[in-house]
Amino acid sequence: MSASLAPECNEVKERYDTCFLKWYSEKYLRGNGKTDDNECASMFKEYQKCLQVALKDRKIDKLLDEAREDSKDYDTIHLKRK
Amino acid sequence: MVLTHTTNHSYTHPFPTVTLAFFLRYYSPQLNPFSAHVLSTDTIESHVDPETGRLYTTRIHLKKSRMPSAIIKLLPTSVTGGAGEKSSYVLENSIVDIKEGWMKTESRNLNFTGVLSVTEAQHYSATPPEQADNSALSPAVPRFMSPNTWVSTTFSYRSTLGSRKADKAVASEDNSRGRFGWISGWGAKRIQSSIESIASNKTDDQIIKSRDGMKMVLERLRSNGVVAVLRELNRREGKSVFEA
Numbered sequence: 001m002s003a004s005l006a007p008e009c010n011e012v013k014e015r016y017d018t019c020f021l022k023w024y025s026e027k028y029l030r031g032n033g034k035t036d037d038n039e040c041a042s043m044f045k046e047y048q049k050c051l052q053v054a055l056k057d058r059k060i061d062k063l064l065d066e067a068r069e070d071s072k073d074y075d076t077i078h079l080k081r082k
Numbered sequence: 083m084v085l086t087h088t089t090n091h092s093y094t095h096p097f098p099t100v101t102l103a104f105f106l107r108y109y110s111p112q113l114n115p116f117s118a119h120v121l122s123t124d125t126i127e128s129h130v131d132p133e134t135g136r137l138y139t140t141r142i143h144l145k146k147s148r149m150p151s152a153i154i155k156l157l158p159t160s161v162t163g164g165a166g167e168k169s170s171y172v173l174e175n176s177i178v179d180i181k182e183g184w185m186k187t188e189s190r191n192l193n194f195t196g197v198l199s200v201t202e203a204q205h206y207s208a209t210p211p212e213q214a215d216n217s218a219l220s221p222a223v224p225r226f227m228s229p230n231t232w233v234s235t236t237f238s239y240r241s242t243l244g245s246r247k248a249d250k251a252v253a254s255e256d257n258s259r260g261r262f263g264w265i266s267g268w269g270a271k272r273i274q275s276s277i278e279s280i281a282s283n284k285t286d287d288q289i290i291k292s293r294d295g296m297k298m299v300l301e302r303l304r305s306n307g308v309v310a311v312l313r314e315l316n317r318r319e320g321k322s323v324f325e326a
Contacts, residue, residue: 002108004122017125031181
């Protein structure tokens with residue numbers, strides 16, 4: 001089982017991952033996964049509550065913002081020719 | 083400058099299974115022995131677009147750094163953080179369109195970007211590339227009848243070392259010329275292209291490993307379904323899953 005970057009989130013992450021993989025393989029891939037409001041939604045919320053704190057603590061939220069900025073630049077330069 | 087490297091490959095597995103393997107590829111070293119360098123995997127975004135039915139997923143992986151040591155040696159410790167920083171965060175975005183039979187993924191490093199930005203873009207498709215162009219014309223053979231999946235992978239390497247932007251990112255306290263005053267002009271360009279080519283020389287090895295990893299996950303999925311695979315992994319770890 002893959003770990004979370006924040007060990008304190010491992011348990012909620014594992015519950016969500018298991019749910020997601022089951023939903024993905026049994027519903028989404030069969031064309032039945034139309035909405036966000038699926039059986040994993042509440043587990044995802046729990047998981048994010050834990051994870052978002054960890055991302056802030058480790059300053060990964062800043063890295064994410066930079067990456068979003070950077071990918072805007074990248075797209076303007078490299079996707080122009082399309 | 084940007085150095086790019088594109089390769090094409092096909093898996094002898096149907097498209098839906100390949101997308102599942104993509105999500106599972108870092109799940110456990112028992113499932114994919116080539117994933118031992120992945121320390122953690124987290125999902126930060128997951129939603130289905132109600133209009134298109136496409137699944138958008140964003141994940142963050144923490145990997146033991148693959149920054150080649152030849153590059154590390156080129157750099158002052160002010161950039162590498164000394165010997166301490168040995169792992170790097172990777173941001174992975176993916177979109178799956180199960181109706182149209184394609185998946186696009188893009189992974190990029192989140193730290194070390196002041197030195198080198200590596201982007202891996204992949205396009206998976208249930209249709210071979212030569213048919214993709216006129217697929218609008220040919221009446222669709224149901225795509226999922228296809229036993230194969232085609233994937234094109236493009237790595238881009240861009241070193242920003244010594245450029246103004248990188249200076250700003252890593253040397254905020256040094257207000258005159260930035261921490262990279264020691265390399266400037268043509269010197270910087272040369273070091274940048276060395277970094278890009280050292281990194282890109284590692285690509286083939288990396289692509290083969292990640293392909294082999296995908297294949298091992300795919301084989302496991304072929305012989306068992308995902309639920310059986312997960313149950314087996316958890317049983318080995320002494321946990322139960324899907325018990326409810």
